[in-house]
Amino acid sequence: MLLPQTKEREYRFKLALRMGLPIFALILALISHTLIKNYTTLESSFYIESALLLLFSIYFIFYLIHSGFNVKITDDVSKTFTREYLFNYLNKDIKHYKEYTLILISIDNLSDINIQYGIKNGDKVLESVSKWVGEYLEKEKIENFPMGHIKGGDFIIGLKGARSKYTTILELMCLKSSEFKVGNIEIKISGAIIDKSYSAELDYMVEKLFELQEKTRNSKNRDIEELMTPNELESFVINAINKRDLIIMSQNVYSGEEVVFKECFIKLKREDQVPLYPKAYMKIINKLGLGIEYDLMVLEEILNHTTNITYAINISPTSLRNEKFISRTKELLEGSDKKIMFVLSEQEYYTYTSRYNSIIHALKKIGVLIAIDRVGSIHTSFLYLRELNIDLIRFDTYYSNTNKISDNRSIIDGFILMAKEKNIKSWIKNIEQNESLNIAKEMNIDYIQGKELSSLEKIYES
Numbered sequence: 001m002l003l004p005q006t007k008e009r010e011y012r013f014k015l016a017l018r019m020g021l022p023i024f025a026l027i028l029a030l031i032s033h034t035l036i037k038n039y040t041t042l043e044s045s046f047y048i049e050s051a052l053l054l055l056f057s058i059y060f061i062f063y064l065i066h067s068g069f070n071v072k073i074t075d076d077v078s079k080t081f082t083r084e085y086l087f088n089y090l091n092k093d094i095k096h097y098k099e100y101t102l103i104l105i106s107i108d109n110l111s112d113i114n115i116q117y118g119i120k121n122g123d124k125v126l127e128s129v130s131k132w133v134g135e136y137l138e139k140e141k142i143e144n145f146p147m148g149h150i151k152g153g154d155f156i157i158g159l160k161g162a163r164s165k166y167t168t169i170l171e172l173m174c175l176k177s178s179e180f181k182v183g184n185i186e187i188k189i190s191g192a193i194i195d196k197s198y199s200a201e202l203d204y205m206v207e208k209l210f211e212l213q214e215k216t217r218n219s220k221n222r223d224i225e226e227l228m229t230p231n232e233l234e235s236f237v238i239n240a241i242n243k244r245d246l247i248i249m250s251q252n253v254y255s256g257e258e259v260v261f262k263e264c265f266i267k268l269k270r271e272d273q274v275p276l277y278p279k280a281y282m283k284i285i286n287k288l289g290l291g292i293e294y295d296l297m298v299l300e301e302i303l304n305h306t307t308n309i310t311y312a313i314n315i316s317p318t319s320l321r322n323e324k325f326i327s328r329t330k331e332l333l334e335g336s337d338k339k340i341m342f343v344l345s346e347q348e349y350y351t352y353t354s355r356y357n358s359i360i361h362a363l364k365k366i367g368v369l370i371a372i373d374r375v376g377s378i379h380t381s382f383l384y385l386r387e388l389n390i391d392l393i394r395f396d397t398y399y400s401n402t403n404k405i406s407d408n409r410s411i412i413d414g415f416i417l418m419a420k421e422k423n424i425k426s427w428i429k430n431i432e433q434n435e436s437l438n439i440a441k442e443m444n445i446d447y448i449q450g451k452e453l454s455s456l457e458k459i460y461e462s
Contacts, residue, residue, distance in 0.1 A: 027057050078126040078149040086148025090158045091202050093146070099162045101195040103170055104209040105133055107153030108188040117185055128182045129189065130155060136176070140169050156206065163195035192216060204230040211283065230284075236276070237284045240268040241293055247275055247461045248302060250311065252454040253427065253447050259454075260447060261310035261341060263429070266298055269462065278314075286316075295319040296328055303338050305460035312341035312371065320344065321359060333366045343394065345373035349380045353387045360389055371427065375415055376408075385418060392425045392447070400430035400450070405439050412443060 031050045073085040081089065094100050107113075107129055114122040130147065133155070137145065146158045159166055170191050177189035192213035194205055208230070240246065246269060250262040267275040285294050295315050302311055319325045320342060333340065342363070350356055360370050369391040375381040377396030385393055399405045399412060405428075416426050431437050431450030440448050 027053055075149045077123045078130045078155070080130045080155060081146060081148035083148055083150055086146060086150075086156060086158075087202060089146045089148075090156070093158055093160070094196060094200060094202060094205075097160050097196075099160070099196060101159045101161060101163050101166055101193060102205050102209060103157040103159065103166065104192045104206075104213055105129075105155045105157065106190050106213060108190050109186075110153030113185055113187075121182075121185065125182050125185060125187060126153065129153075129180075129187060132177075132180055133157070133173070136173050137169070142166075142169075150206075154210075156209070162197070163193050167193055190216065199230050201230070207283075233281065233284050234288065236270050237268065237281050237288065237290070239271065241285075241290060241297055243462075244297055244301060245269040245271075245462050246298070246301065248298075248305065248459040249456045250459050251449060251456050253312070253429075253449040254453050255447055259309070261312055261339075263312040263343075263449060264298075264302055264459070265456065266313075291316045292319045292322050292325050296325060299329065299340070300332065301460065303332055303336070303340070306338065308337055308339065310339040310341055310369065312343050312369075314373070315342040315344060317344045317346045317350065320363075321350070321356070326359060326362065329363065329368070330366055333368065339367055339369075341369035341371055341392070343371045343373050344384075345378070346380055347378060349383055357387075357389050364389075364391075376411055382415075385415070385422075385424070390424060392427050393419050394427040394429060395445075397430045400428060400432070400436060402433050402436040402439070405436050405443075409439075409443065412445075416443065416445065 031053070073082060074080060075082050080086075090102070107125065110122060110125065113125055126149070130149070134147065137143075137157075142159065148156050150156050170193050174189055174191050177187060180187050180189070190213060192209045194208050194212065196205075198208060199205055247267040249265040249267070251265070252259045253261050253263060267277055268281055269275055285291055296319075298313060299315075302313060332338075363370065370388070371392035371394055372381050372384045372388070372390050373394045374396040375385065375393045377398055381393070381396075384390065393415065395412060395415070399408055405412065419426050425446040427447040427449070428440055428445050429449040431440060431448055431452050434452060437448065437450070437452045
C-alpha cells in the first residue's frame with residue numbers, strides 16, 4: 001500500500017476519533033451519573049436505552065472512519081496525495097532532512113490515451129501507474145515515500161537522501177516502463193530528478209524538474225547541465241538587464257547570393273563575464289515579469305550598434321501587444337533609417353486577431369517587418385499565416401535537416417503556396433549541409449540561413 005493511502009486512513013481515523021470520542025464520552029458520563037444518582041429508582045427501559053445509545057455512538061464513530069469526509073488528502077483518481085497536501089508534506093521533509101531528493105514521473109502519452117481510449121481509461125492509467133511506481137520502488141527497498149499527483153500525467157515523489165542515491169534507480173525504472181501496459185494500452189513514462197543541493201525551496205525544485213524533463217525529451221544528449229541555483233539565476237537576470245550586460249551576435253540571411261537581412265542572437269552576461277543562452281534565462285524573465293523590459297533593452301541596443309541593413313530579432317508576442325512596448329518602438333523608429341523585423345512565436349492562439357492586425361499595421365507604417373516562426377510545427381503558426389497581415393514565415397528547424405526537408409517536401413510546398421497567395425515570403429534557418437541547401441533552393445524558399453552559408457559574427461558586447 002502506498003504511503004498516501006496509509007496516511008489517508010490515519011487521517012480519517014484521527015479525524016473520526018476527534019469528532020466521535022467527545023460525543024461518546026458525554027454519553028458515557030451521562031449514563032454513569034444517572035446510574036450513581038438514581039440507581040434504586042431506575043426502570044429497566046433505561047438500561048435498554050443506554051445500551052442502544054452506546055451502541056449507536058460506537059457505530060457513529062466507525063461510520064465516520066469508514067465514510068471519511070469531503071476534505072481528503074488523496075486524489076480520487078490516482079490514489080496519491082493531492083497537490084496541496086503533498087506540498088505541505090514535502091516542505092516539512094525538506095526542512096527536516098539535510099539531504100532530500102524529488103523525482104518527477106510523467107505519463108507522456110496521457111493526452112493521446114484520453115483521446116483514443118476515453119477519459120475513464122485515462123483515469124485507470126493514472127492509478128495503475130502510481131501503483132506500478134510504488135511497487136517498483138518497494139522492490140528497491142524504498143518504502144513509505146510521499147507521492148502526489150501534480151497535474152495531468154505528472155507525479156512528484158519525495159525521497160530521503162541525495163540525488164546520486166536514486167539516479168540509477170530512476171533511469172532503470174524509465175527503461176523498465178517500456179514493458180508496462182494497462183490492458184492493451186501502452187504507457188510512455190519519463191522522469192527527472194533533483195535534490196536539495198539545487199535549492200531548499202520546493203517551488204524552485206519543482207519548476208526545475210519540469211525544465212530538466214523538457215530538456216531530456218528534446219535532447220539526444222541526456223547529460224544535465226551544471227545547475228545554477230534559482231536565486232543566483234534571478235539575481236543574474238535582473239542585474240544583466242539593469243546594467244545591459246549582453247552579447248549581440250548576428251547571422252546573414254540570403255536570397256540567392258545576396259544578403260537581404262541579418263538575424264540577431266542575444267546572450268546575457270553574468271558579472272564574471274560568463275554568457276548564458278536564452279534557453280537558460282527566458283523562463284526566469286517571464287516568471288519575473290521582465291519580458292517587456294528585456295525586449296525593449298534588446299531592441300534599443302540593436303538599434304544603437306547596427307548598420308542600416310534589416311535586423312531580425314525574436315520578440316515576445318505579449319510584448320508586441322503591450323502599449324508601452326509599441327509606444328517606445330515608435331519613438332525609436334519614427335524618423336530613423338534603421339530597419340527592424342520582429343520574429344514571433346507563441347504556443348497559445350491569440351483570438352483577437354483584428355486587434356493583432358491593427359498593431360501589425362501600425363508597426364508596418366514605421367517600417368517594421370513581421371515574421372511568424374515555427375511554421376509547420378505549432379498550430380498557431382498556421383492560424384497566423386491564415387489570418388494575420390505578416391511579411392514572412394519561417395519554417396520550424398525540424399525541417400532544416402537534409403532527411404526531414406526531403407521527406408516533408410509536400411508539407412513545405414503547401415505552406416510556400418499559401419504564403420505566395422498572400423504575398424508572404426518564406427524563410428528557413430539552420431541549413432548546415434550542402435544537400436539541404438540544394439533542396440531548399442530547388443523548392444524556391446525565398447530566404448535561406450545557416451552555417452553552410454555564413455557563420456555567426458559578433459555585433460556588440462558590453
